[in-house]
Amino acid sequence: MNLLSKPRKWEQFFWPILASALLLALWHYSVIWSGTKVFPSPREVGKGIGELVRHHVLWRDIVDSLRRVAAGFGAAVLLGVPLGLTLGWYPAANQVVNPVMQVLRPISPIAWIPVAIIFFGVGDRAAMFLIFLGAFFPVVLACISGVSNVPSVFRRAGRNFGLTAPQLLAKVLLPAALPQILIGLRIALGIAWLVVVAAEMIAVDSGLGYLVIDSRNSGKRYDLVVAAILMIGVIGLVLDLAFRRLEKLHSVRWGFRFES
Amino acid sequence: MIFERDGKSTHVLNDINLEVGNGEFVCLLGPSGCGKTTLLNAMAGFLSPTSGEIKVNGEAVRKPDPRRIFVFQERGVFPWLTVEGNIGFGLSKLARAEREKRIAHYVKMVGLEGFEKAYPQELSGGMKQRLEVARALAVNPDMLLLDEPFGALDSITRLIMRGELLRIWEAERKTIVFVTHDIDEAVQLADRVVVMSARPATIRQIVNIDIAHPRDISSPRYLQLRDGIFQQIGLAHKV
Numbered sequence: 328m329n330l331l332s333k334p335r336k337w338e339q340f341f342w343p344i345l346a347s348a349l350l351l352a353l354w355h356y357s358v359i360w361s362g363t364k365v366f367p368s369p370r371e372v373g374k375g376i377g378e379l380v381r382h383h384v385l386w387r388d389i390v391d392s393l394r395r396v397a398a399g400f401g402a403a404v405l406l407g408v409p410l411g412l413t414l415g416w417y418p419a420a421n422q423v424v425n426p427v428m429q430v431l432r433p434i435s436p437i438a439w440i441p442v443a444i445i446f447f448g449v450g451d452r453a454a455m456f457l458i459f460l461g462a463f464f465p466v467v468l469a470c471i472s473g474v475s476n477v478p479s480v481f482r483r484a485g486r487n488f489g490l491t492a493p494q495l496l497a498k499v500l501l502p503a504a505l506p507q508i509l510i511g512l513r514i515a516l517g518i519a520w521l522v523v524v525a526a527e528m529i530a531v532d533s534g535l536g537y538l539v540i541d542s543r544n545s546g547k548r549y550d551l552v553v554a555a556i557l558m559i560g561v562i563g564l565v566l567d568l569a570f571r572r573l574e575k576l577h578s579v580r581w582g583f584r585f586e587s
Numbered sequence: 588m589i590f591e592r593d594g595k596s597t598h599v600l601n602d603i604n605l606e607v608g609n610g611e612f613v614c615l616l617g618p619s620g621c622g623k624t625t626l627l628n629a630m631a632g633f634l635s636p637t638s639g640e641i642k643v644n645g646e647a648v649r650k651p652d653p654r655r656i657f658v659f660q661e662r663g664v665f666p667w668l669t670v671e672g673n674i675g676f677g678l679s680k681l682a683r684a685e686r687e688k689r690i691a692h693y694v695k696m697v698g699l700e701g702f703e704k705a706y707p708q709e710l711s712g713g714m715k716q717r718l719e720v721a722r723a724l725a726v727n728p729d730m731l732l733l734d735e736p737f738g739a740l741d742s743i744t745r746l747i748m749r750g751e752l753l754r755i756w757e758a759e760r761k762t763i764v765f766v767t768h769d770i771d772e773a774v775q776l777a778d779r780v781v782v783m784s785a786r787p788a789t790i791r792q793i794v795n796i797d798i799a800h801p802r803d804i805s806s807p808r809y810l811q812l813r814d815g816i817f818q819q820i821g822l823a824h825k826v
Contacts, residue, residue, distance in 0.1 A: 480663045483633055488655040488677035488726060498676075502667040581666035581708045 367550035372557065375550035385554070388555075389562065392523050392534040395451065396566075399458025400519040404512065406407045407463050412468020415504070416496060416568075421471060428464065434520045436461040440529055454526040454534075461522040462515035469511020473504030506582020513570045535559050599625045601787040603639070610760045614773035616816070617783030622658070623766040626788070627732050630764060631657040634691040643730070653677055656723035660734040664707045664719050670694065670705045673718055676742055679725035693721040696755060717751065724755070730762040737772070749775055770820070774813045775802055782819050792819055 358368040378387035414421040446451040485499035527536025542551035599622040621813040630635045632651040641648040737745040780794040
């Protein structure tokens with residue numbers, strides 16, 4: 328085994344599939360051996376997914392969850408990126424705003440649920456607001472540190488070629504900070520997906536989070552609970568993988584590799 | 588030139604009096620940390636001198652200007668742009684056809700044909716440095732300010748790059764101020780070598796290098812001039 332030898336093609340798929348199969352087997356036999364009446368076996372969960380698909384609830388819930396994430400995350404990006412770039416550009420402004428942000432940032436969006444319900448009532452907009460809160464701060468902070476970490480050679484080169492301040496922002500600072508901004512957006516999207524589930528358990532009556540809580544409340548259908556949990560995991564993974572593709576674009580790829 | 592930092596003031600440059608002719612190649616030579624780069628930054632307009640004045644064609648230097656392009660010690664090419672994008676960076680005011688003509692001209696001049704669509708991460712160190720010189724030349728400046736541009740390159744590439752720079756300089760006849768701490772480099776390249784002292788830097792001596800290009804670096808005159816500078820800087824000429 329040396330640095331150049333790559334895993335063979337079949338190995339890339341074989342080991343992960345084997346690991347998953349073993350995990351499923353462990354789950355299956357744990358349910359049998361423990362004699363639990365509550366926790367479902369993998370087969371029951373499989374049936375549960377089938378049932379959800381047949382009754383057309385699963386698809387609707389997925390779409391509802393994704394719609395809320397799109398709205399909340401989209402708003403966080405639209406407001407957070409310009410704000411973050413501005414604060415990174417003017418360190419003096421950042422010093423004014425920073426203390427407030429540092430206090431707000433560690434608050435779990437879940438803590439805002441009562442406030443969200445007072446403002447927006449029980450419904451879509453409350454959930455979207457919570458997702459926005461969760462995604463907003465990582466986006467702003469990534470933009471601030473992205474801009475302030477731009478090497479001064481790039482700024483000076485930009486000024487040397489006679490760029491005005493807005494040109495410098497658009498043609499030098501933004502592209503130079505973009506790799507770091509993308510990492511922040513990816514983290515924010517992950518948080519948005521975490522928050523939507525929590526928000527749907529309390530503030531609305533549709534979506535995957537609602538499906539989890541509703542399956543438990545209406546007849547203790549733990550097979551459906553676990554089925555919904557699995558769907559949440561799979562969709563979260565798909566969102567992350569989709570976002571990672573952005574990092575492969577030529578104009579940002581330089582920021583994700585070590586220079587040889 | 589005095590710097591204030593953390594309440595301490597550092598006297599970097601003292602009583603510098605230097606005149607550079609049009610189309611001349613001048614090397615600023617001195618020990619590391621002596622303030623050569625500070626002087627170059629002041630010439631570029633990135634720093635303002637605390638006292639005294641820098642004038643170009645009778646006009647005081649107050650801010651950076653595309654007529655004086657600074658080529659950085661660290662690699663200053665933009666990693667998010669291709670070779671073409673980098674060379675065309677300062678040309679956005681030109682019409683498209685003119686811009687493309689200029690880009691093609693300088694791609695050829697620095698020998699990057701075939702790499703027009705490549706990103707800097709795909710280029711070697713020497714190619715990146717040539718790209719930066721091309722980006723600087725493309726805006727047709729009067730003056731190039733080079734800050735140890737070959738410092739990060741290996742010694743073979745560095746020798747090749749010196750030849751390339753001289754070839755380009757002879758073709759374009761820009762005024763060049765070149766900062767280095769390499770005595771051989773200075774004597775190989777410059778019309779005049781400005782030998783600076785340790786901080787606060789003053790000009791110790793200005794040496795005229797009266798050898799025509801291409802220079803034979805084992806000729807007696809070359810060795811005589813080089814050894815003179817070695818002594819001036821106070822280095823024993825033995826390893």
